[in-house]
Amino acid sequence: QSLTELADSISRQGILHAIGVRPIAGTDRYEIVYGERRYRASLIAGKEDIKATVYTDLSDDEAEQKAIAENLHRQDITPMEEAETLKAAIASGRYDYATLATQIGKSENYIRTRIKLTTLIPEIARLIDTEEITVAVATEISRYGKDVQTDVYNSHLKDGVVHNNWRTMNASNVARLIERNYTTDLSRYKFDKSACASCPHNTRNLLLFCEGSCDGNCANTACLREKQTTYLLDKAFYGSELFPMAKFGQTEYDSNDMVVERLVNFGYDVEKIGNNSIPFPMWPMQPEQDCFSSDVEYSIAVEEYEQNKEKCKNDRATIENMAREGKASLYVCIGRYDITLCYIPTAEGNLGDVDSEIANLEAKxxxxxxxxxxxxxxxxxxxxxxxxxxxxxxxxxxxxxxxxxxxxxxxxxxxxxxxxxxxxxxxxxxxxxxxxxxxxxxx
Structure with missing residues (x-):
């Protein structure tokens, strides 16, 4: 369509700017250095002659420089054409971001941001060229993977979407909505997030200003889910090693189904436990002297810590003895975000019920x-x-x-x-x- 429109213009006004060509060695033909669209449109318009500047001695590097400069300084170049041109220039190996920035008079960040547009799905890329969304909005969307882009397009940008349409929104609002709807707050998770700090899927590295969690939000749900599952499995097995008599358990409303599924596949039983479970006593936090304004306050805190530690030790020993005697069931509880220990006292009427235990084992x-x-x-x-x-x-x-x-x-x-x-x-x-x-x- 754009070539047809250019052909109509050439039919009326002719070629306003000459194309650039260079001789092909050993032939009487020429290679187009820049102006291919004008050449093709002239053919459509039925022209037999076309204005051309002939460069008789032009190296490949010089030819590419002229082609890039010509393309990027066209008045009618679309954002996606510009992005593809910049990407091709970097991919050629003749430029790095610094030299290309000097060549075209743009910043390195501008070039990186434009090239990022080439990762957009075709449906959203078309919306830029037709000016139905701004380049700034498209840039925010391009920061995310194709799964997020596809859902954003189908739910908020596609023709016919009436409710919650994002086409008229500015870039900052679109960025905020994508982060809220399509990412997960990393502060909820306890696995080692050192690799997440520099991950390109971390919104802290995508956005200029990061609101909320200092850990950022994760836009790669598959990676996040796998890391969380691995972390919880390791912690669950560690808890089972510390307390060999403990069983694996899960509550009805706060459980991690992926972890439970993998434990079952490994051959473990995961029992459903009710809301009557009691948290296992956890060791108190040891006080740090830097957190106190005086030695007296620190001494008092240390004394309280020692008392609480002793109490915790006795309570844990009591519960473990109850578990050995069959008076309580100890569980490694599979939670949504963490693994915890809990126990459930056994009713006196069922204590030592060997027949019931045998029947249970036979059923299993x-x-x-x-x-x-x-x-x-x-x-x-x-x-x-x-x-x-x-x-x-x-x-x-x-x-x-x-x-x-x-x-x-x-x-x-x-x-x-x-x-x-x-x-x-x-x-x-x-x-x-x-x-x-x-x-x-x-x-």
Whole structure:
């Protein structure tokens, strides 16, 4: 469309600015250095002659410099064309950001910001060139991954979006809304965030002014979830090593499903515990002298710390003894953001109930066997589906697998009726080798 409009202008006014060309060695032809759009539009307009400046002795580096300068100083260049031109200049290896900035008269930050626009999804890139959103708004969106960009476009920028449309918003408001709706506050998490400090997905490194948490917000939810899961698993196993008698538990409303799922896959039981659990006593925080204005206050704080430490030690020993005697259940509790220890006193009527414990273990053992059978069936089905049996005969093992699945698909009453009425004892004794097939396929 833009070429057609340029062709119409050339038909009326001709070429206003000559294109640049240089001779191709050993031929009578020329290579366009700059002005390719004007050349193509002139062809559309049916022109046979075009103004051209011929550079007889131009190196590749000089040709590229002229091409970049010409493109970037065009009055009708679009933001995305400019971004692609700058990106190509850096990718060529002939420039770094400093030399390119000197060449075009722009700052290095300007170049980096413009090149970042090339990471936009096509739908949002078109909105810049049609001036439906500003470059500043697009720049804020380009700081995030394609998943966030796609959701922002579909929910707030797409044609037909009436409620919560962001097209008329300024850049600062868009940046604030994206951070609020599509990122997670890192201060909620306790894993080692040293790598997050310089991560490009940390909004503290994306935005000029960071409001709220000094840790910033994370825009890469997949990475955040994996780091949190790994941290909680490590802490859960550590708690289990410290207290071998403790079980894994989870509450109904404050649990991390990914951690629970991985523990179950590892073969651990994770019990559902109610709201009657009691937090396990935690060691008091040791006072630091720098936090007190006088030695007297510090001495008092140390004395209180020693008393609390002794009390905590006794309380923990009491609870551990109760757990050993079956008077309490100790749990490593899987929380949404952290792993904690808690316990639940056991009712006196159930203390020492060995039969109940045996029944519970037998039920778990039965279920484990059922799971093993289910997984064996799934694996067997997978082997059958993946096997190439188009040009080979069934092996003995394959025959057995087919019989196994066919038998499992028959109803019990069909097998019973078949056994009772379909065959006589004489026929069975006469030809035992055919009996399985008759049982499977006869009715």
């Amino acid at each position: 053992d039965k279920r484990n066997k059922e799971i093993a059978v289910e997984r064996t069936i799934e694996d067997t089905k997978k082997i059958i589906l993946e096997a190439d049996i188009t040009e080979t005969k069934f092996s003995q093992d394959e025959d057995k697998m087919i019989y196994f699945f066919l038998l499992s698909s028959l109803r019990k009453d069909v097998i019973r009726k078949t056994k009772c009425s379909a065959f006589s004892k004489r026929n069975v004794q006469k030809d035992k080798t055919k009996r399985p097939l008759r049982l499977l396929f006869g009715s």
